[in-house]
């Protein structure tokens with residue numbers, strides 16, 4: 076049986092996670108990996124430290140521009156932008172682009188936190204502040220740290236990952252008073268039924284974990300839930316203790 080030659084990793088995430096497998100060449104030492112991670116966190120903190128009231132908007136990278144949800148995401152971002160919210164997205168296509176575009180429409184701060192992927196991809200053209208991350212996990216810190224809440228449009232694994240990360244952080248009180256708004260009741264109905272009829276019924280979550288998820292179909296109706304909480308303040312003026 077022929078043994079394949081190991082190949083170069085296609086991203087730093089793959090380099091980190093697959094480094095010791097036979098298929099992937101290891102390109103850094105652990106000390107170098109830690110430095111790359113540290114640099115990435117530092118750069119994210121530096122570029123975002125002036126951000127005040129902000130919301131992270133998630134949803135499918137595959138939503139086409141002519142889909143009604145694209146328009147809804149754009150409209151929602153416009154509406155929140157007019158109310159003084161900065162808009163944070165993953166900086167990619169689909170719902171991310173729609174939300175950045177809505178922010179741009181009304182002159183709100185439009186932030187894209189992109190991710191290095193094996194197939195080369197740039198940030199969408201509507202990001203005023205664009206940061207490209209090598210690692211998914213460092214990028215995810217920024218979505219939560221610099222937002223006061225999440226709005227989640229229909230999407231796939233990436234979207235669900237972001238949704239359930241926030242739900243877990245809130246359940247474990249790593250973050251508090253952090254609204255999670257699910258946009259499009261029809262899309263989320265099946266998941267909410269399963270959360271109630273399986274996860275909750277089997278005792279794996281508490282009723283308040285599901286009740287805390289806000290569901291809406293109105294792009295102009297998210298700010299109520301988002302406004303009900305204390306907002307992030309810019310960090311740059313605060314001295315370290």
Ligand SMILES: C/C(=C\CNc1ncnc2c1ncn2[C@@H]1O[C@H](COP(=O)(O)O)[C@@H](O)[C@H]1O)CO
Pocket residue numbers: 132133134135136137164165166167168171189190192196229230231232233234235237
């Ligand atoms: C799949 C395609 C492009 C991928 N490009 C992405 N760029 C930035 N962020 C992304 C990308 N894909 C996923 N994400 C993150 O996950 C969420 C969407 O994932 P889903 O699986 O599509 O639901 C999104 O919020 C991003 O943070 C093809 O064009």
